[in-house]
Amino acid sequence: MDWIASLQATLPELVLSVGALALMLVAAWGGQGSTRAVSWTAVAVLLGAGIALAGPASYAGVVFDGLYRADAFAAFAKVLIYVAAAVSIVIAPRFFARGDGDSLHPEYPVLILLSAAGMGMMVSAGDLLTLYVGLELQSLAAYVLASFMRRDQRSAEAGLKYFVLGALASGILLYGISLVYGFSGTTLFTDIATAYGAGKSLGLTFGLVFVFAGLAFKMSAVPFHMWTPDVYEGAPTPVTAFFASAPKVAAVALAVRVAIEAMGPAVAEWRQIVIFASLASIIFGAVAAIGQKNVKRLLAYSSINNVGFLLVGLAAGTQEGVSSVLIYLTIYVAMTLGGFLIVLQMRDAEGNPVETIDSLSGMSETRPGLAAAMAVFMFSLAGIPPLLGFFAKLAVFQAAVDAGLFPLAVVGFVASVIGAYYYLRIVKVMYFDSPAPAFQRSNALVEYGLITVLALFISPVGWFALKPLGVATMAAAKALF
Amino acid sequence: MIAAIAFYLFAAVVLLSGAMTITSRNPVHSVLWLILAFFNAAGLMLLCGAEFIAMLLIIVYVGAVAVLFLFVVMMLDIDFAELRAGFVRYAMIGLAFAVLLAAEVVIALLGWSAGGLKLDQRIAPTPDKMSNIEAIGHLLYSHYLFVFEGAGLVLLVAMIGAIVLTHRARGGVKGQKISRQVARRPQDATRNMQPPVGQGVEL
Numbered sequence: 108m109d110w111i112a113s114l115q116a117t118l119p120e121l122v123l124s125v126g127a128l129a130l131m132l133v134a135a136w137g138g139q140g141s142t143r144a145v146s147w148t149a150v151a152v153l154l155g156a157g158i159a160l161a162g163p164a165s166y167a168g169v170v171f172d173g174l175y176r177a178d179a180f181a182a183f184a185k186v187l188i189y190v191a192a193a194v195s196i197v198i199a200p201r202f203f204a205r206g207d208g209d210s211l212h213p214e215y216p217v218l219i220l221l222s223a224a225g226m227g228m229m230v231s232a233g234d235l236l237t238l239y240v241g242l243e244l245q246s247l248a249a250y251v252l253a254s255f256m257r258r259d260q261r262s263a264e265a266g267l268k269y270f271v272l273g274a275l276a277s278g279i280l281l282y283g284i285s286l287v288y289g290f291s292g293t294t295l296f297t298d299i300a301t302a303y304g305a306g307k308s309l310g311l312t313f314g315l316v317f318v319f320a321g322l323a324f325k326m327s328a329v330p331f332h333m334w335t336p337d338v339y340e341g342a343p344t345p346v347t348a349f350f351a352s353a354p355k356v357a358a359v360a361l362a363v364r365v366a367i368e369a370m371g372p373a374v375a376e377w378r379q380i381v382i383f384a385s386l387a388s389i390i391f392g393a394v395a396a397i398g399q400k401n402v403k404r405l406l407a408y409s410s411i412n413n414v415g416f417l418l419v420g421l422a423a424g425t426q427e428g429v430s431s432v433l434i435y436l437t438i439y440v441a442m443t444l445g446g447f448l449i450v451l452q453m454r455d456a457e458g459n460p461v462e463t464i465d466s467l468s469g470m471s472e473t474r475p476g477l478a479a480a481m482a483v484f485m486f487s488l489a490g491i492p493p494l495l496g497f498f499a500k501l502a503v504f505q506a507a508v509d510a511g512l513f514p515l516a517v518v519g520f521v522a523s524v525i526g527a528y529y530y531l532r533i534v535k536v537m538y539f540d541s542p543a544p545a546f547q548r549s550n551a552l553v554e555y556g557l558i559t560v561l562a563l564f565i566s567p568v569g570w571f572a573l574k575p576l577g578v579a580t581m582a583a584a585k586a587l588f
Numbered sequence: 589m590i591a592a593i594a595f596y597l598f599a600a601v602v603l604l605s606g607a608m609t610i611t612s613r614n615p616v617h618s619v620l621w622l623i624l625a626f627f628n629a630a631g632l633m634l635l636c637g638a639e640f641i642a643m644l645l646i647i648v649y650v651g652a653v654a655v656l657f658l659f660v661v662m663m664l665d666i667d668f669a670e671l672r673a674g675f676v677r678y679a680m681i682g683l684a685f686a687v688l689l690a691a692e693v694v695i696a697l698l699g700w701s702a703g704g705l706k707l708d709q710r711i712a713p714t715p716d717k718m719s720n721i722e723a724i725g726h727l728l729y730s731h732y733l734f735v736f737e738g739a740g741l742v743l744l745v746a747m748i749g750a751i752v753l754t755h756r757a758r759g760g761v762k763g764q765k766i767s768r769q770v771a772r773r774p775q776d777a778t779r780n781m782q783p784p785v786g787q788g789v790e791l
Contacts, residue, residue, distance in 0.1 A: 214752045236735045255752070
């Protein structure tokens, strides 16, 4: 094995881990005062890892004896992950600065970096071991981040709940992995695919079911979604924004890779699971969100709903399907980050965070700019045509129809109408209800800038991005076939 | 011959100490019996040529887990009478588990006629002329290097997480200042006194 080539291909992960280790030392000696410097350096490290993607990391192919795959698919997912991670580092200081008692520690950006390294391993996995270690690295950091506000009871609850259920899911996943290993005799994705192609085996099918159950938990797809609303509500808002974006991308990309590369020949088996999880997520995510009063909970159900649409693209199992999943992921990350950025602006006159939907009422009069941006994100999440969210849904349904899954597309489409109700309700509350007390104004230029950029990307201006996005996702999807 | 003697010795001691672990009244004694059982199980592993697992048993189980148990048993004030009070309540569940385990033992014994495990037919046999510790080392530090380093990061995250979630800077703690201790001279701290007889010391 050529070590230099292997290390070059894994350069993004190297940059992230070495950067995280160095920043950990800075944090250890610098203490609380170094938080700001560590945060911005962490963003720079993420940028560096992103630049490293331009090298062999996006085309070197199989390295480390098949354990790691450096291809366009992984590179595309990593770009999304790094962007989402960087945004959640940038928005953290202001959130924690005004919280009561629990200040931001310099460990926050370090944990996000390590989590990003884990997610990089996940999307580049060519072996069940890489998959599992990457997943654990990501999850373990996420558990800590969820309970980062130690004095806040809900945050502690979120962390504990996430940890216990996450450990259970890891157990289920490992059980599946051990079955797959036992019946195929290998942990390499390519060899597993050969074993699945060789013929039906009850053990292999069982393994597949458990692996998908474990992955569904990490994606928070119904019926393994129960943790999502509680964790999203309890975790500090920047962390929730992180959970809803980066790990979601990693989990979905990982599921796509496992489904196509490792279990491709067993498409008939996993397609049933994916279709069920997809429809259940779309319908449950839409129906359960209707009664919500808390914006963060609402966005949690919205993320469950969106995972359903993502799985529609995966169910197609074709190159177009994978490409549509990546398009959807890109647009979903933009919409979700935008939504949470606006939730971050929701502060009452004393600067305490408020999360109720009622507090949004009449925002069009008190904060017209924010209300317009929120309306853009909500319309887009609902899939209303001129906005990019529509094209995302179009892409996955197109792929499903092309793959002959017409009923799935129809049911998904109908269910998305249910989902539109609660998105539009927020718009109605903002524009037609009598104004609630205005939110505290702030001069967070970075956050306003981010909101503007994301809203512009989602708006018809983003049409310019659609074509290059389509080309890039097709190239990325081609790496898997 | 020696191997057979060693096997019966180790096996007998494992069985004995296992029985003592669950029957001894003093929990500290239980843990000590458990440690003895681990040591002898490690001996059994050595006999069947699995020296890596043997060392693992001693280092991980005896060195870490059992000693941790011992600390927990000694440090915590566990009222064992209270723990046993639930015996009747959970007797049925306990019985069910006992039956389950007994069934497994019976099934395992029925497999007796199938003969021993064919270790040479496993999917990834150890290379010839290489002890299995060496073989594992070769795999771990070359083939699986990437995953190995990843596992290292996982442990680091666990450490950072534990500190982030539990550490708090406490006020009013007197830290040790070694430089000040070293710089302190005898004449700063001691005084020569010559107390008159019968009067005691005046400080």
